[in-house]
Amino acid sequence: MEKIVSLCKRRGFIFQSSEIYGGLNGLWDYGPLGVELKRNVKNHWWRVMVHERDDVVGMDGSILMNRAVWKASGHEETFSDPMVDCRTCKARLRADQLTDKKGALQCPNCGSKDLTEARPFNLMFKTYVGATEDESSITYLRPETAQSIFVQFKNILEVSRKKLPFGIAQIGKAFRNEINPRNFTFRSREFEQMELEYFCRPEQGMELLEYWKDERLKFYENIGILRDKLHVRTVPDDERAFYSKGTYDIEYDFPFGRQELEGVAYRTDYDLSQHQKASGKSLEYFDEETKQRFIPHVVEPSAGVDRTVLALICEAYSEDQAADEKGKMETRLVLRFHPRVAPVKCGVFPLLKNNPQLVAKAKEIVDLLRPHMTVFYDESGAIGRRYRRQDEIGTPFGITVDFETLGEKDPSLRDTVTLRERDSMKQERVKISDLIHLLSVRIA
Ligand code: GAP
Secondary structure, three states: OHHHHHHHHHOOOEEEOOHHHOOOOOOEEEOHHHHHHHHHHHHHHHHHHHHOOOOEEEOOOOOEOOHHHHHHHOHHHHOEEEEEEEOOOOOEEEHHHOEEEOOEEEOOOOOOOOEOOOEEEEOOOEEEOOOOOOHHHEEEEOOOOHHHHHHOHHHHHHHHOOOOOEEEEEEEEEEOOOOOOEOOOOEOOEEEEEEEEEEEOHHHHHHHHHHHHHHHHHHHHHOOOOHHHEEEEEOOHHHOOOOOOEEEEEEEEEOOEEEEEEEEEEEEOHHHHHHHHHHOOOOOEEEOOOOEEEOOEEEEEEEEHHHHHHHHHHHHEEEEEEEOOOOOEEEEEEEOOOOOOOOOOEEEEEOOOOOHHHHHHHHHHHHHHOOOOOEEEOOOOOHHHHHHHHHHHOOOEEEEEOOOOOOOOOHHHOOEEEEEEOOOOOEEEEEHHHHHHHHHHHHO
């Protein structure tokens, strides 16, 4: 993990938030490459969950909502983790993170057994809306995006004219005042979620739970996570929310252990029923065929953007051996991102930076490709070094403009370039006019 964290900072994927002031625990900033990677994950999720489906529409809700939402959803009352204080080192700990030594619980920091009883700690960040800071102006930063979907259910049903089963998808920020943020971005205090609330008839719930679990596994495979590293955990009855009839956790083998990437939960009609009761507004669905009114049930695949990004970086990180300029073997650091999510799709290099014709041709290629993909132009240093720099940030393709491109040796090679593939390091000679098609197919 240390190597990954250091690479993330060195190459501009992820920095500590407010770093020049000593940071703020559990908060992170994404740099130039991190933001591209994150955007590619979100775009792919939106593409397969919304654009490629007839039965899902999107929304983008506000982060602050009426406090009544959090009362009705149960978050104000129960969205808490059990917290324990260590009386010796004064650490505040999540009760489930204590060390168990032969049945005796210990502080994981100092080993002390002098611990307080566990008490609930509400994870929502409280804030005030408007100029007065009193009980009447309290609300919270949302701890999940799901609730705005539930409270807009009726509006969206009306405008979209969808019939059950159908879903509402949302990507957005969520905030939790985690007691112990840890494992880099894995448990943060501010993060992004990609959530789908898929509304259905009660009798469809269990079947759709299986369906969405399978769809979500496919999603991770399609962005380059090996199926062997993904695991489905059936959440046991005593860990499941009381209203859920079934929940799966999709887990990934991170370097720090097997941990949750996403929850897929059958939440029954709990959320809509709660909001109907509390708001006094009907959130029922009218079935035109049976002429019945009822509150739909919901299956929710809820994924974390930041956890997915972290899993992709962990999955991509690799070191292998490759020959340097002089043929000497050296360790090559490569991020083997799936081309679909790679922050930069293609590096473009003139063989020599002091040859105006090579430089002009390379820049022409950059202009040609830029409307279709993210491209990085690099003319400094030996070509091998330039390849290595791109390998390290996971750029899947490299294009080199050389004297053959100018047709100097063999006129039949005029306007061709070498196209290098990151993982195999194989090079092929291709026509410039074929580049857009060749690359677009591979990064789609
Ligand atoms: N609406 C359901 C819900 O929020 P959750 O299991 O609490 O369920 C869903 O959260 C996903 O959000 C998790 O699987 C994880 O990917 C992400 N997530 C939750 N807490 C997080 C945190 N503190 N830091 C980063 N990601 C988090």
